[in-house]
Amino acid sequence: xxxxxxxxxxxxxxxxxxxxxxxxxxxxxxxxxxxxxxxxxxxxxxxxxxxxxxxxxxxxxxxxxxxxxxxxxxxxxxxxxxxxxxxxxxxxxxxxxxxxxxxxxxxxxxxxxxxxxxxxxxxxxxxxxxxxxxxxxxxxxxxxxxxxxxxxxxxxxxxxxxxxxxxxxxxxxxxxxxxxxxxxxxxxxxxxxxxxxxxxxxxxxxxxxxxxxxxxxxxxxxxxxxxxxxxxxxxxxxxxxxxxxxxxxxxxxxxxxxxxxxxxxxxxxxxxxxxxxxxxxxxxxxxxxxxxxxxxxxxxxxxxxxxxxxxxxxxxxxxxxxxxxxxxxxxxxxxxxxxxxxxxxxxxxxxxxxxxxxxxxxxxxxxxxxxxxxxxxxxxxxxxxxxxxxxxxxxxxxxxxxxxxxxxxxxxxxxxxxxxxxxxxxxxxxxxxxxxxxxxxxxxxxxxxxxxxxxxxxxxxxxxxxxxxxxxxxxxxxxxxxxxxxxxxxxxxxxxxxxxxxxxxxxxxxxxxxxxxxxxxxxxxxxxxxxxxxxxxxxxxxxxxxxxxxxxxxxxxxxxxxxxxxxxx
Numbered sequence: 001x002x003x004x005x006x007x008x009x010x011x012x013x014x015x016x017x018x019x020x021x022x023x024x025x026x027x028x029x030x031x032x033x034x035x036x037x038x039x040x041x042x043x044x045x046x047x048x049x050x051x052x053x054x055x056x057x058x059x060x061x062x063x064x065x066x067x068x069x070x071x072x073x074x075x076x077x078x079x080x081x082x083x084x085x086x087x088x089x090x091x092x093x094x095x096x097x098x099x100x101x102x103x104x105x106x107x108x109x110x111x112x113x114x115x116x117x118x119x120x121x122x123x124x125x126x127x128x129x130x131x132x133x134x135x136x137x138x139x140x141x142x143x144x145x146x147x148x149x150x151x152x153x154x155x156x157x158x159x160x161x162x163x164x165x166x167x168x169x170x171x172x173x174x175x176x177x178x179x180x181x182x183x184x185x186x187x188x189x190x191x192x193x194x195x196x197x198x199x200x201x202x203x204x205x206x207x208x209x210x211x212x213x214x215x216x217x218x219x220x221x222x223x224x225x226x227x228x229x230x231x232x233x234x235x236x237x238x239x240x241x242x243x244x245x246x247x248x249x250x251x252x253x254x255x256x257x258x259x260x261x262x263x264x265x266x267x268x269x270x271x272x273x274x275x276x277x278x279x280x281x282x283x284x285x286x287x288x289x290x291x292x293x294x295x296x297x298x299x300x301x302x303x304x305x306x307x308x309x310x311x312x313x314x315x316x317x318x319x320x321x322x323x324x325x326x327x328x329x330x331x332x333x334x335x336x337x338x339x340x341x342x343x344x345x346x347x348x349x350x351x352x353x354x355x356x357x358x359x360x361x362x363x364x365x366x367x368x369x370x371x372x373x374x375x376x377x378x379x380x381x382x383x384x385x386x387x388x389x390x391x392x393x394x395x396x397x398x399x400x401x402x403x404x405x406x407x408x409x410x411x412x413x414x415x416x417x418x419x420x421x422x423x424x425x426x427x428x429x430x431x432x433x434x435x436x437x438x439x440x441x442x443x444x445x446x447x448x449x450x451x452x453x454x455x456x457x458x459x460x461x462x463x464x465x466x467x468x469x470x471x472x473x474x475x476x477x478x479x480x481x482x483x484x485x486x487x488x489x490x491x492x493x494x495x496x497x498x499x500x501x502x503x504x505x506x507x508x509x510x511x512x513x514x515x516x517x518x519x520x521x522x523x524x525x526x527x528x529x530x531x532x533x534x535x536x537x538x539x540x541x542x543x544x545x546x547x548x549x550x551x552x553x554x555x556x557x558x559x560x561x562x563x564x565x566x567x568x569x
Contacts, residue, residue, distance in 0.1 A: 112140075220247040225296055225515060229447065230288040240288035241273040242266070245324050248295050254317050259373040268372045272328050275362065279332035281451070281458040287324060289451075293436035294323040297504070300512045301432075306420050307507075314377060318387050319429060321374060322394045323436060325363035330355065333462045335399070340471050353399040360395045364388070390426060397430035398437045403496065406434050410503040420507050428507065435504055441497050441523040442516045448523050452489050456482075486530035493524055 119125055119133045220243050221227040233240035246266060249255060255262055276284040298319050302311045331338075335354045338346040349357040367374060375387045397406050410431040413423045440451035456476075463477030476482050483491075501520065505513040 220244060222247045222251060222292060222295060223299065226444070228292050230285045230292070231447070231450065233288065234285050239270070239273060239284075241276070241284045241291065241324060242269050244288045244292045244295075245269050245320060248291070248316075248320050252313055252316060254313060254320075257314055257317060257377045257379065259376040259378065264370070264372045265374065268367065268370055268374065269324060271366055271370065272325055272363070275328045275366070277330060277332060279330060279458055280461065281454040282327050282330035282332060287327060289440065290326060290433075290436045291320060291323040293439045293442070294319055294433055297432055297436060297439075297508075300508060301428075304509055304512050306509065310421055310425070314379060314382075314387075315425070315429070317377075318375070318390055319394070319433065322391045323433060326359060326395055326398055326433065326437065327355075328359055328362050328366075330359070332458060333465065335401070336474065337462055337466065340466070341469065353396050353401070356396045356399045360392050363391075363395075390429065393426060394430050394433045397434045403434070403500070406431055407500050407503070414503045414506050423507065431500070431504060435500050438496065438500070441493055442519045443523075444519065445522060445526050448519075449526070452485060456485055456488070484531070484534045486527045486534050490524075490527045490531055493520070493527065 116133055116137060120130060122129075125133075220233070222244065228244070230240045230244070233243050237243055246269060249262075249265055255265070258265070260268070273284050273287070276282075276287055295316070298311065298316055301307050302316075335346075335351075337343075338354050339351045343354075345358050346354045348354075375384050375391075396402065409427050413427055414420075417423055440448050442448075443451070459477045460479040460482070463473035463479060466473040466477065476488060482488065497520065501516070505517065508516075
């Protein structure tokens with residue numbers, strides 16, 4: 001009959017008949033919910049919120065008698081025919097007010113539904129009885145609709161009242177009243193679609209483009225190292241992480257692997273990006289930068305002839321997802337600060353890789369809350385638990401306290417195995433993400449210098465907090481004692497980046513590592529130039545012979561940098 005079932009939550013069972021639901025009608029609103037009966041998928045007129053005591057127990061009658069009685073009143077709101085339902089006489093003439101009449105009406109409707117359910121659940125009810133009961137309920141609905149059509153303006157011919165009665169019996173108000181209105185709307189939508197197609201000028205199907213949220217993103221050339229500038233993406237879209245990750249998702253067709261839909265992935269990454277705070281360094285731009293860096297290193301590894309078949313697209317999904325969530329909800333302070341101040345997170349995670357545990361737990365909690373089955377895939381293996389464990393191991397490897405261990409594990413793998421195909425994949429993934437996390441020296445001079453200024457700003461902000469709390473900050477966090485930016489970055493590259501890069505460059509091979517080597521050497525040259533300039537300025541102020549750069553013979557910078565980074569790590 002064109003009506004769609006509307007499910008409703010069951011209420012408490014009535015007395016005298018197990019499973020009968022009783023509901024109350026909101027008289028002021030003039031509407032009620034409908035109930036969907038599982039067996040013959042029909043709806044009955046019913047109200048909401050009635051207690052079990054609202055339907056008195058008593059004699060029983062048949063569903064036929066109840067249905068015919070319920071439909072017997074005339075089109076007038078105060079019909080003259082009384083209705084007996086479950087042994088209770090409902091006399092319309094005895095109603096003192098419209099509210100009293102409505103209460104009796106809702107009681108009768110609830111009782112009618114209860115009788116119908118009792119018939120469906122009765123052990124002696126066969127198919128013939130069920131079909132007859134269903135026919136009676138359909139007859140009741142048809143009569144109610146016919147009464148409504150006969151009295152469209154039952155009180156003052158108001159359209160809103162008619163719409164209320166239409167809702168009561170399950171009918172929807174008509175969207176179009178005439179064929180002419182339908183034609184006009186179709187023509188309007190056709191013009192909109194045609195204009196939209198001309199503006200987009202794409203060949204993908206219209207439905208896919210409307211439903212696919214990835215189409216809302218800018219085009220990011222993720223396979224070109226120089227083309228990705230997260231600061232520019234931030235300025236243009238205010239969503240750099242979403243732009244980078246969903247470009248990877250779309251370009252590599254990761255949606256064909258994961259059971260998560262494009263929409264679920266889009267919403268999840270949006271929630272992850274929203275969790276990043278406006279810290280100087282550990283923010284959504286950093287997340288986007290690390291995600292792209294991890295993807296690009298991974299893609300370069302997978303493209304080498306000696307690494308063919310080592311990785312799968314499922315490995316990429318795990319690496320990219322881990323990179324995206326690796327610093328979510330970062331507070332802008334390090335693990336040492338949280339341990340010193342006895343922060344709740346440090347207490348929870350026993351002072352060990354506090355933030356890394358926090359990021360991992362936050363990511364999986366969000367995935368669960370949003371119902372996003374990202375790690376559930378269409379391949380026979382590996383299982384979800386294995387992929388989750390790999391993500392946790394990679395996240396823990398981003399702790400700078402684990403820097404030496406991660407680098408030594410990777411160097412040992414390269415030294416032991418003559419073939420890169422025999423390297424432990426998990427150790428390689430851990431090393432890859434750790435290197436991507438600190439990999440801004442592989443960017444252009446402009447970007448690398450910008451990142452260096454931001455990380456120093458965040459270090460100083462932490463040092464200022466420590467001083468206010470009465471703690472002694474680490475040398476790199478004390479703005480009054482920290483070395484100049486050029487000197488600190490020279491130490492960072494020589495004692496952190498180079499040892500981490502060396503085993504990765506061996507796995508990449510000469511061709512794969514060439515671009516990264518070029519940018520790293522350029523970054524070293526930039527800081528040497530800036531260190532020389534800073535030394536000359538310092539010497540001019542003090543009136544003593546200038547000191548040379550870190551690579552100079554007589555410079556004391558190397559020993560100082562070693563001590564500083566030993567303390568920091």
